[in-house]
Amino acid sequence: MATWPIFSLILLAFAAIATRADARAFFVFGDSLVDNGNNNYLITTARADSPPYGIDYPTHRATGRFSNGFNIPDLISQSLGMEPTEPYLSPFLKGNKLLVGANFASAGVGILNDTGIQFLNIIRIGKQFEYFQQYQTRVARLIGSEETQALVNQALVLMTLGGNDFVNNYYLVPFSARSRQFSLPDYVRYLISEYRKVLRKLYDLGARRVLVTGTGPMGCVPAELAQRSRAGECSVELTRAAGLFNPQLTQMLSSLNSELGANAHTMGLGSAHHYPTCAQTEICMHFGIHFTLQKRLTELLFNRFCLLITTQKRKMANLVNIHVVFVLILALGSLGIHAEAKAFFIFGDSLVDNGNNNYLATTARADSPPYGIDYPTHRPTGRFSNGLNIPDIIKLSGEKLLDGANFASAGVGVLNDTGIQFVNIIRIYQQLEYFKEYQQKLRAIIGKEEAQKLVKESLVLITLGGNDFVNNYYLIPYSVRSRQYPLKKYVPFVISEYKKVLQRLYKLGARRVIVTGTGPLGCVPAELAQHSRNGECAEELQQAASLFNPQLVKAIDGLNKNIGSVVFIAANTNQMHMDFITNPQSFGFETSKIACCGQGPYNGLGLCTPLSNLCPNRDLYVFWDPFHPSERANRLIVEQILGGSTSYMYPMNLNTVMAIDSRA
Numbered sequence: 001m002a003t004w005p006i007f008s009l010i011l012l013a014f015a016a017i018a019t020r021a022d023a024r025a026f027f028v029f030g031d032s033l034v035d036n037g038n039n040n041y042l043i044t045t046a047r048a049d050s051p052p053y054g055i056d057y058p059t060h061r062a063t064g065r066f067s068n069g070f071n072i073p074d075l076i077s078q079s080l081g082m083e084p085t086e087p088y089l090s091p092f093l094k095g096n097k098l099l100v101g102a103n104f105a106s107a108g109v110g111i112l113n114d115t116g117i118q119f120l121n122i123i124r125i126g127k128q129f130e131y132f133q134q135y136q137t138r139v140a141r142l143i144g145s146e147e148t149q150a151l152v153n154q155a156l157v158l159m160t161l162g163g164n165d166f167v168n169n170y171y172l173v174p175f176s177a178r179s180r181q182f183s184l185p186d187y188v189r190y191l192i193s194e195y196r197k198v199l200r201k202l203y204d205l206g207a208r209r210v211l212v213t214g215t216g217p218m219g220c221v222p223a224e225l226a227q228r229s230r231a232g233e234c235s236v237e238l239t240r241a242a243g244l245f246n247p248q249l250t251q252m253l254s255s256l257n258s259e260l261g262a263n264a265h266t267m268g269l270g271s272a273h274h275y276p277t278c279a280q281t282e283i284c285m286h287f288g289i290h291f292t293l294q295k296r297l298t299e300l301l302f303n304r305f306c307l308l309i310t311t312q313k314r315k316m317a318n319l320v321n322i323h324v325v326f327v328l329i330l331a332l333g334s335l336g337i338h339a340e341a342k343a344f345f346i347f348g349d350s351l352v353d354n355g356n357n358n359y360l361a362t363t364a365r366a367d368s369p370p371y372g373i374d375y376p377t378h379r380p381t382g383r384f385s386n387g388l389n390i391p392d393i394i395k396l397s398g399e400k401l402l403d404g405a406n407f408a409s410a411g412v413g414v415l416n417d418t419g420i421q422f423v424n425i426i427r428i429y430q431q432l433e434y435f436k437e438y439q440q441k442l443r444a445i446i447g448k449e450e451a452q453k454l455v456k457e458s459l460v461l462i463t464l465g466g467n468d469f470v471n472n473y474y475l476i477p478y479s480v481r482s483r484q485y486p487l488k489k490y491v492p493f494v495i496s497e498y499k500k501v502l503q504r505l506y507k508l509g510a511r512r513v514i515v516t517g518t519g520p521l522g523c524v525p526a527e528l529a530q531h532s533r534n535g536e537c538a539e540e541l542q543q544a545a546s547l548f549n550p551q552l553v554k555a556i557d558g559l560n561k562n563i564g565s566v567v568f569i570a571a572n573t574n575q576m577h578m579d580f581i582t583n584p585q586s587f588g589f590e591t592s593k594i595a596c597c598g599q600g601p602y603n604g605l606g607l608c609t610p611l612s613n614l615c616p617n618r619d620l621y622v623f624w625d626p627f628h629p630s631e632r633a634n635r636l637i638v639e640q641i642l643g644g645s646t647s648y649m650y651p652m653n654l655n656t657v658m659a660i661d662s663r664a
Helices: 072-079 095-100 125-143 145-153 163-170 177-181 184-204 222-228 236-260 294-299 390-395 428-446 448-456 466-473 480-484 487-507 525-531 539-563 573-582 631-643 654-662
Strands: 026-030 101-103 156-160 210-213 304-310 315-321 328-331 344-348 459-463 513-516 568-571
Touching: 026 072, 026 125, 072 156, 095 101, 095 125, 101 125, 125 145, 125 184, 156 184, 163 177, 163 184, 163 236, 177 184, 184 210, 184 236, 222 236, 236 631, 344 390, 344 428, 390 459, 390 631, 428 448, 428 487, 459 487, 459 654, 466 480, 466 487, 466 539, 480 487, 487 513, 487 539, 525 539, 539 568, 539 573, 573 631, 631 654
Parallel strands: 026 101, 026 156, 156 210, 210 328, 344 459, 459 513, 513 568
Antiparallel strands: 304 315
């Protein structure tokens, strides 16, 4: 059955819902997350009509709900002051009970008709709609056609689909029919197009206020952990599927609302990643797939929007009162479609340098072919990539971002002595000085107050740290820094200096800063070529990354606590890279060890030059050159920056940031 209900513990986005006075009836469509017992009346394996299901239901008996007690539709009904909706197949749904609404949901169904075929007899979504038509015919006999139409138009509708299309279809068995037919990105697009048809049909049947849920972190439910996890980490493939599906669902809903002329709004988004113990049933996962936190979550729907950001040790809640009627309620993963434009500022090293070093007398340059071979102009731009880099992709991914400025310079680190072999580079404090100059120029154009506002509301990306190991501590045997510090003391020193950089950035006005950690330093082709015999990652550099990244997250958490708000957001780029380094084929890569452009073992020696080996298809390689990801790898990284769980983005992802700020 489907994983995670309407409110996922990773991406929460609530828009407003009809108030008690507005909703006359309540209709429910979807899967096991909202099924109130229809499958009890079917010959199917997807049933919850035996103990211990229902152990905390008022009757203490199994009802067909995939829950220990009430499910979310029950609690919504209670909040509306109505009776719970009866399953449509129930013999008790008759007479005046029809006017309350009906629950058409059936465990096991998905958007696609071939989803859940292993459950035999279930009510697929098209059939649920046929029953909805039958329902309207029955009600018309009671109250007349006009009143029936009014009842349906004014009703609240809950729609929950999507999870089964991954768990019980695409990933049900290895090499499933759908996985052979579609790559994951193509499958997601196909699902979204079919879901759009479903929602359009629902509109044609009279629905005017619809809460549409996305999928939660499907790879994090106990059922998936039991099958796919060794150490309790979420399934990468299923989590990636959710990360692709949810933003596209939000975009589709926005488009559908525009097409219908609806005045839909997105109130915002939250994220949480929380694995409590099961000492109390109200805070634990129930039977591996369905969870018991339903009453608490449903309370969030009414009269307020509650943004919950669960951090490792604390919760922060922002409450915004709402009283809005919607045509389609966007219930997941928005970027803040109607957000005002933000400026975008970038600081750091070669991973984000868009060409500053082209103007410097330095060896750290990427302004000659074949760099830029896949850039729109097919010419080198100074980006250390075959095409677009991370800042480019963030700007193209749906957020409304003004140009701002890119201050990054290849070769720099947190420390001033990092990258000295590159001669002339823009060290981080010089980048911050340029940021001050930028603001002075901006004030001359738009005035002091507007300039301060633009910077305060901007998005900032800073990428530092890798060079402090690769091009400093481990640059040569017995380097100055390695003689000065053992690794375990060098890392805290770098972190303490990085904190000073971030504090300086805050003083310069930055209020939303994404801070990346280091990638898997020992796994890049340059290190494999020098330090690996059998393709294994260089142990010392991997140890450095494993020490640095957790301490960076801790430092960021401390800074945010001292400031009293979430200014700095940690991006776990190490894990983002490791996902496709350890399992490149599942992401469509042929190799994660060999660079596309280079020479020597793993194409990891020297620089990428016109004389280097060059692969014909860059999309099949994780690494473009001996150090830097390919454009396609960058796109996967940005997917996690935008919508990743707190395993990747702490304490929230960029989608969440944009949605919060759009409603501030």
